[in-house]
Amino acid sequence: MFERLEPKPADAILKLIGEYKNDPRAEKVDLGVGVYRNAAGDTPILNSVKKAEHWLVGTQSSKAYLGSRGDIAFCDAIQKLVFGAAASDGRITTLQSPGGSGALRVAAEVVRIANPEVCLWMSDPTWNNHAPLLGEAGIKLQSYPYYDLDSHSIRFDAMLESLQKAATGDIVLLHGCCHNPTGMDLSPAQWNQVADVAAARQLVPFVDLAYQGFSENLDDDAYGVRMLIERVPEMIVTQSCSKNFGLYRDRVGALSFIAADEVTANTTLSQALSTVRTMYSLPPDHGAAIVSHILGDPALRHEWLEELVGMRDRLKEMRQLLVSALSDAAPDHDFSHVLRTTGMFCYLGVTAEQVERLKGERGVYMVGSSRINVCGITSGNVEYLAQSIASVL
Ligand SMILES: Cc1ncc(COP(=O)(O)O)c(C=O)c1O
Known part of the structure; x- marks a missing residue:
């Protein structure tokens, strides 16, 4: 064979x-x-992570399975980190994933089940693993112009023009901050204009937030996510702790769905969990337990923030x-x-x-x-x- x-x-x-x-x-x-x-x-390894690992070794009493959603305390902590004050919105549901990559793939599987005809628009250029991760799930991919190599600036008018041509219900993948590979991010005013187009044309924003805290600070780097949730009924957010917690090989990330109402959000989560069950059953626990502990412990959180600033x-x-x-x-x-x-x-x-x-x-x-x-x-x-x-x- x-x-x-x-x-x-x-x-x-x-x-x-x-x-x-x-x-x-x-x-x-x-x-x-x-x-x-x-x-x-x-x-x-960050000092805050080392300390949290010591704490974990000393206190963890079982390695029994958690559910397909992972560690619920981690999901809650990440929701607060990413969505800020909007985190309590019942329209958001979050599951823990094996890194940002795992979140991207599960999201794509759910999208295909929800709408097999949908097209997902990615920036040109984008992270070279976006197309394989999302396309292999069987959804159609298209590109919108993003970066002008001669002037080293964002082709913003061309980007908007392209999004104006997207069909109702299409998905727009946006880098939350620290665009990979160009490093050139949308300004808040440009984010607002993208939101105008998404709202008017009923597009679904899909924000990949893999570097929160690496650009300005945790809040400003989540500007796009937090603004969009107020402006559109549906959205997808993938998040990675690989870079900002330095937990690359421990595979820590999260996937959030924002639906028009709480009932639809819960249905979407149930579909995602059923998909997870058929892919990897449940996410790895160790890194997520560390992140959850750091975010919940004021002294460790402070230490982590200082390391992030460094x-x-x-x-x-x-x-x-x-x-x-x-x-x-x-x-x-x-x-x-x-x-x-x-x-x-x-x-x-x-x-x-x-x-x-x-x-x-x-x-x-x-x-x-x-x-x-x-x-x-x-x-x-x-x-x-x-x-x-x-x-x-
Ligand atoms: C834009 C972007 N999204 C997602 C990821 C996924 O990271 P990981 O799967 O390691 O958490 C990366 C990693 O380089 C990235 O650059």
């Missing part, structure tokens, strides 16, 4: 990680990875360092758009050929689109990086 299978090509980012690992050059720079790194190049500030600082080093190394080129981006990623704005040369000639690794992970920059490598970039321009 297995001899019938075709080998699948390696994921582009995993391939890049392998190439970087095997590169013997001491001065090599890795801007390709998808995780946060500190100034020493590590992805450490990660966010480092991202801002590295952007400034890079742009300043580039203005010295390549004064005829404008990289100031990097300062208008947020989160871990942005487009550097060099060609695919220049990306290849950076890798071959200088040991500087990034994906072909020139998406860089800002965490790969340190005060120790920024000069070398800027000179490398200048050398291929």
Whole structure:
């Protein structure tokens, strides 16, 4: 049987990680990875997480199954984190998921069951796993324009024009903050305009919030979600604790449905739980129990918030360092758009050929689109990086 299978090509980012690992050059720079790194190049476990893990080991008395919805205290805590004051709205139902990816996939399965004809509109470009995760569930996908590579700005008019053409009931996938891969986010005024179109054309917003706290702060980063819930009858929100709690491999996320009324919200949840039962039965518990404890314990929550601010500030600082080093190394080129981006990623704005040369000639690794992970920059490598970039321009 297995001899019938075709080998699948390696994921582009995993391939890049392998190439970087095997590169013997001491001065090599890795801007390709998808995780946060500190100034020493590590992805450490947060202190707040370590403390919560100690607490968990000391107090947990059973590993018996929880239900398909996961840990209810976690679901309640995440609802508050994401929706703020609106969290008590009976129209919201939340289930715990294996990371943001698991939430995206379960959402897509429920959408297909609810409306097999629906089309889901994604930004061009978007996170490279959105199309496989959502499309493999069997829903139709379309793109709306999002980023202009020449001016390094959002193609907002073209985006709205595209959404005006979407059919009633279609779904619009929006990045809650820290757009991956461009780092270029909608302003509050632009979010409001998207809400106008969604309300007028009866589109269903689907907000993927994978980096809450990495752009401005927990509340501002949830602006889109919290505004939309007041403006539209139905919405989907996926959330990930991979980045803001650094719990990548523990697979912690959540999926929320917002329905027109409480009864429909509960029906939607029951459908999602039945879907979960056929996919992975129930989500992993460990990471969610940690998040739930941190969010519920004032001292630990405070410590986590400080650690989150530390990660966010480092991202801002590295952007400034890079742009300043580039203005010295390549004064005829404008990289100031990097300062208008947020989160871990942005487009550097060099060609695919220049990306290849950076890798071959200088040991500087990034994906072909020139998406860089800002965490790969340190005060120790920024000069070398800027000179490398200048050398291929
Ligand atoms: C935009 C976006 N959504 C969702 C995810 C899912 O993250 P995870 O499944 O690791 O929680 C990611 C991870 O990189 C992402 O960038």
